[in-house]
Structures are given as C-alpha cells and as structure tokens.
Amino acid sequence: MQTSRLADKIGEAIPGLRLCMDEPMSNHTTFRVGGPADLMLFPASVEELSCVLQFLNDAHVPVYVMGNGSNLLVRDGGIRGAVIKLADNFNHVSVDGTRLRAQAGISLARLAHRALQASLAGLEFASGIPGTLGGAVAMNAGAYGSEMADVIVHATCCDFHGNMYYLNLEELELGYRTSRVRSQGYIALEVILQLEQGDQAAIRTKMDELNQRRRQKQPLAFASAGSTFKRPPGYYAGTLIEEAGLRGVGIGHAEVSELHCGFIINRGGATAAQVLKLIELVQQRVWDKFRVKLELEVQVVGED
Numbered sequence: 067m068q069t070s071r072l073a074d075k076i077g078e079a080i081p082g083l084r085l086c087m088d089e090p091m092s093n094h095t096t097f098r099v100g101g102p103a104d105l106m107l108f109p110a111s112v113e114e115l116s117c118v119l120q121f122l123n124d125a126h127v128p129v130y131v132m133g134n135g136s137n138l139l140v141r142d143g144g145i146r147g148a149v150i151k152l153a154d155n156f157n158h159v160s161v162d163g164t165r166l167r168a169q170a171g172i173s174l175a176r177l178a179h180r181a182l183q184a185s186l187a188g189l190e191f192a193s194g195i196p197g198t199l200g201g202a203v204a205m206n207a208g209a210y211g212s213e214m215a216d217v218i219v220h221a222t223c224c225d226f227h228g229n230m231y232y233l234n235l236e237e238l239e240l241g242y243r244t245s246r247v248r249s250q251g252y253i254a255l256e257v258i259l260q261l262e263q264g265d266q267a268a269i270r271t272k273m274d275e276l277n278q279r280r281r282q283k284q285p286l287a288f289a290s291a292g293s294t295f296k297r298p299p300g301y302y303a304g305t306l307i308e309e310a311g312l313r314g315v316g317i318g319h320a321e322v323s324e325l326h327c328g329f330i331i332n333r334g335g336a337t338a339a340q341v342l343k344l345i346e347l348v349q350q351r352v353w354d355k356f357r358v359k360l361e362l363e364v365q366v367v368g369e370d
Contacts, residue, residue, distance in 0.1 A: 105127075129150060
C-alpha cells in the first residue's frame with residue numbers, strides 16, 4: 067500500500083494519532099545517521115498503541131518499535147513499513163510510596179530525576195544513561211555496578227499482535243544486556259520499580275558524581291550509540307580495541323573515540339555504511355590479535 071494512502075487510512079481509523087511520512091531516522095537516533103522510515107507513528111497511550119498494532123497487522127505492514135534511538139544504528143536505506151516510537155509521547159510517571167510506576171517511553175534521566183524529587187534512592191546509576199525505560203528493561207541496562215534488575219518489580223508488555231503479558235522480575239529473565247522482553251520480541255509498556263527512601267542531598271551528590279565520571283570517560287561531545295560492543299567474558303572491549311592499535315582510527319566521518327575506544331562516534335556527517343565498515347574493521351583486528359569475538363551491543367536495523 068502506498069505510504070500516503072496508508073497514512074490517510076490510519077488517520078481515519080485512529081483520529082488524533084501523530085504520524086510522519088518519509089521521516090529521516092537520523093533525527094531519531096543518537097548516532098545521527100540513518101535513512102528514512104516510510105511511516106513513523108507516535109501513540110500516546112496503550113489504547114492507541116493497541117489500535118495501531120491491530121491496524122498494521124491487518125494491513126500486513128512491517129513494524130519496528132523504538133524508544134529514543136540511543137542504542138540504534140539505522141542503515142542508510144532506512145526502514146520500510148512503519149516505525150512506532152515510544153519516547154516523550156509515552157512517558158507518564160507516578161510515585162506511590164517507595165515505588166515508581168512509569169510508561170516505557172520515559173527517559174532514564176527524567177525517571178531518575180523524578181526519583182530524586184521524591185527522595186528515592188536506587189536509580190542514581192541510570193541518571194546518565196541515554197535511553198528510555200523500555201529499552202533499559204529490554205537490555206537490562208546498567209552502569210557503575212548497578213543494573214535495572216536491581217530495581218524492577220514488574221513490567222507490563224505486549225507482543226506485536228497486542229497480546230498482553232504481565233511479567234515479574236523472575237519472569238523477565240534479566241541477564242547481561244538481555245531479557246525475555248528482547249528474546250521474545252515483546253514491547254515494554256509500563257514498569258514498576260522498587261526504590262528506597264533516602265536523603266535527597268545524598269542522592270543528588272551521588273548522581274552528580276556518577277555523571278561527572280561519565281563526562282570524563284565518555285565522548286559525550288560527539289554523536290554515538292553508547293558502547294558499541296558488549297563486554298567479552300574476561301575482557302573489556304575498549305581495552306582490546308586500544309591494544310589492537312585502533313584508538314582514533316576512522317573511516318570517513320566515523321571514528322573510534324580517542325577518549326574511550328569502546329565507543330564509535332560520528333564526528334559529523336558520517337553514514338551508516340561508514341560506521342558499519344569501521345565496526346567490521348574493529349572486530350577483525352581484535353579477532354586477529356586476541357582471538358576474541360566482539361559482539362555488537364548496538365542494534366542494527368534497516369536497508370542498505
């Protein structure tokens with residue numbers, strides 16, 4: 067079905083739904099690369115999302131669901147079909163005692179700030195992670211010795227047919243950069259987090275300290291998707307890459323960060339093809355020197 071016709075039909079079926087056609091994915095990823103999505107949809111509620119999924123299923127339109135694109139590399143050909151974005155349009159949060167209930171599109175920075183306002187401790191580690199809560203659950207995001215598994219109580223999810231799943235911590239099967247949400251292809255909708263009552267000043271101080279460490283050690287001045295590779299068992303990806311002589315090596319405008327070799331950065335104007343060629347170079351050099359296979363932490367989607 068032609069994109070404009072599909073957009074018209076969705077607009078008729080779901081009045082008020084925000085949508086865009088031929089939307090550059092470079093505007094929606096922290097890497098700032100990626101070709102256009104045929105159609106991008108921004109549901110603002112579970113009900114709207116359910117209607118969107120049902121409509122797209124009935125129309126046999128391929129669907130990709132994303133957060134704020136902080137762990138995403140979209141190829142230069144873009145994404146065919148529909149992209150559903152759950153970010154600022156899907157970010158309600160409430161406090162009930164020492165628990166937070168939040169929609170999956172809220173950024174971890176905003177969620178951590180809300181915990182700070184309520185003098186709740188336990189999310190300080192997440193305040194500088196550039197992702198959404200949904201992505202953090204799917205990847206069991208972590209930093210500085212803590213991870214989402216430490217604070218999650220329950221997550222409400224659905225699949226691409228709109229079937230609902232209510233998963234407790236054990237059922238989420240959270241591991242290193244993985245979860246049942248990711249392995250089963252579920253969409254995280256809402257999450258309940260258990261925190262602890264704390265001292266607001268102490269919480270703020272810890273957040274500031276961790277964010278200062280992040281600014282000193284990570285190339286935040288450049289576009290990137292965070293850590294490009296998973297941590298290999300027994301090693302650190304950044305150390306292997308540095309010892310393979312790749313610090314500052316680039317292809318086009320994509321470059322291995324000189325500040326932290328575990329990051330591939332976009333110095334401005336990089337293409338996805340350049341980033342992918344550099345990823346392949348890094349993986350091959352590390353394999354040749356150490357016989358260690360670097361696996362991507364970044365998710366790669368779209369067409370060449």
